[in-house]
Amino acid sequence: MPELDLNKLRQFLDDEEKFARSIKQDDPRAAVAKQMLALIADARQKLFPSPDGTANYVPVKEIIEELTLLRMTAENSNRG
Numbered sequence: 001m002p003e004l005d006l007n008k009l010r011q012f013l014d015d016e017e018k019f020a021r022s023i024k025q026d027d028p029r030a031a032v033a034k035q036m037l038a039l040i041a042d043a044r045q046k047l048f049p050s051p052d053g054t055a056n057y058v059p060v061k062e063i064i065e066e067l068t069l070l071r072m073t074a075e076n077s078n079r080g
């Protein structure tokens with residue numbers, strides 16, 4: 001995974017949330033979307049200002065990595 005620009009973390013979460021919400025409940029990917037939304041909610045709760053006050057970041061990089069993996073899973077499931 002390329003290094004995430006921490007100045008754009010909120011935008012990243014917004015984009016991932018928009019993607020997850022676009023998946024309908026009857027879609028086979030709905031369970032993955034639900035996991036994504038839970039991770040996004042958790043990440044948003046952990047946002048706090050950076051030391052220089054210019055960015056927000058999540059101290060647990062694993063959330064972002066897992067979210068990226070879930071999105072890849074959802075996208076690949078849609079191709080089958």
